[in-house]
Amino acid sequence: xxxxxxxxxxxKTYAQSIHWIHQFYHLLEQNTRVQAxxxxxxISVIICPAAPFLIxxxxxxxxxxxIYWGVQDISFKTEGSYTGEIPATMYQDIAHYAIIGHSxxxxxxxxxxxxxxxxxxxxxxxQLQPILCIRSPDxxxxxxxxxxxxxxxxxxxxxNNVPVEEVLNFKSQLSLTTSHxxxxxxxxxxxxxxxYLDTDQIDGLLIGGASLDPNTFFTLVAQFVAKRP
Ligand code: PGA
Numbered sequence: 001x002x003x004x005x006x007x008x009x010x011x012k013t014y015a016q017s018i019h020w021i022h023q024f025y026h027l028l029e030q031n032t033r034v035q036a037x038x039x040x041x042x043i044s045v046i047i048c049p050a051a052p053f054l055i056x057x058x059x060x061x062x063x064x065x066x067i068y069w070g071v072q073d074i075s076f077k078t079e080g081s082y083t084g085e086i087p088a089t090m091y092q093d094i095a096h097y098a099i100i101g102h103s104x105x106x107x108x109x110x111x112x113x114x115x116x117x118x119x120x121x122x123x124x125x126x127q128l129q130p131i132l133c134i135r136s137p138d139x140x141x142x143x144x145x146x147x148x149x150x151x152x153x154x155x156x157x158x159x160n161n162v163p164v165e166e167v168l169n170f171k172s173q174l175s176l177t178t179s180h181x182x183x184x185x186x187x188x189x190x191x192x193x194x195x196y197l198d199t200d201q202i203d204g205l206l207i208g209g210a211s212l213d214p215n216t217f218f219t220l221v222a223q224f225v226a227k228r229p
Contacts, residue, residue, distance in 0.1 A: 002197055003147075003183060003204025004221050005046040005131065006211030007072060007099065017053045021060045023214040027222075034218075037225045038066025044204075045221065046070045046097050046131075051086055054094050070097035070131065073105060076118045088119075088126035098128040099206075100145075103135045103153045113140050120145055131183065131206070134174075141174045147181040148174065149206045155186025157209055162186055164195050164202075171201060190220040197224050 012020065024047075028034055037043045048070040049057055058069065075085035088098065100123060101116040116132075120142055123130040132145040135153050150170050155162050162170075167184050176182060184196045185206030193210075196202045211217045 001041055001044060001203070002224065003044050003046060003181065004217075004224075005048065005070065005097075005099075005149075005183065005185075005204060005206045006217055007048045007070075007102075007185075007206055007208050008050065008212060009072065009104070009208060010050065011212060012050060012053075014053055014056070017049050017057060018060060020049075020214045021047075021057050024218055025060075025062045027214065027218040031218075031222055031225075033225050034222050037228070041066065042228065043221065043225065044068065048072050048097070048099060051091075054091070058094055068096040069094055070099060071095045071128070072099050072102065074098050074100070074119055074123055074126075074128070076115045076122070078122065088122045088128055091128060092126040095128055097147075098123040098130055099149075100130045100132050101139070102133045103151055103156060106135065106139075107153065116140075117142060133185070133206070137170070137173055143175065143177075143180075146179070147183060147203075148176070149183035149185050151185040151206060157187065159187050161188060161192050164199065167196065168199070168201050188220075190216060190223060193220050194224060194227065 045067045071091050074088040077085050079087050100119045105111045120130045130145045131147045133149045133151045152162055171182050181203040183204045183206050184202050188205045188207045189210045
């Protein structure tokens with residue numbers, strides 16, 4: 001199983017988000033190989049839009065097998081008097097995954113390890129699968145997370161994707177079990193995606209810029225599926 005995680009970040013209006021979903025399904029309707037790969041659990045697509053649009057986007061979903069919603073962050077608080085916060089429990093019937101500790105949250109919003117550890121626990125309690133992002137060996141790997149994404153800050157949005165050998169070297173420094181899923185993210189494009197996906201050491205990709213256009217994202221997924229026997 002390979003995971004394709006689309007992280008739109010703080011981008012797209014409501015109309016643009018709806019358009020993305022419609023275009024993605026339009027492309028999917030025409031591609032029976034991608035449909036079969038989703039249904040046979042060869043691939044899984046996780047779409048992480050802006051939180052306010054999740055419900056409306058869910059209502060546009062035509063085909064559910066193998067396509068899931070993720071959130072880009074959750075609050076470190078539970079339900080309560082926390083103005084402006086969105087606790088994990090509010091997503092639990094809609095989303096399946098929660099990105100936690102993305103480098104942009106660590107770098108711009110001063111997220112600490114304590115906060116990240118708290119968010120992981122709250123996500124798991126709310127039945128959201130955490131996707132823990134780690135920038136370097138200095139960030140803590142929490143073994144209870146099922147999915148860990150290696151995202152070096154210098155590789156994000158810069159065009160400087162990390163060579164696959166370095167990604168695998170980083171992976172070897174984590175104490176992963178066979179049940180952990182290991183994801184790579186950072187300047188993934190349709191030109192370099194298969195370099196990562198060709199190794200069975202990497203279970204999927206976390207894709208920012210190349211997920212913003214539904215055609216680009218779908219092509220990246222479809223070209224992986226087309227290569228399979
Ligand atoms: P990028 O972003 O693909 O635009 O580099 C990846 C990420 O930050 O998740």
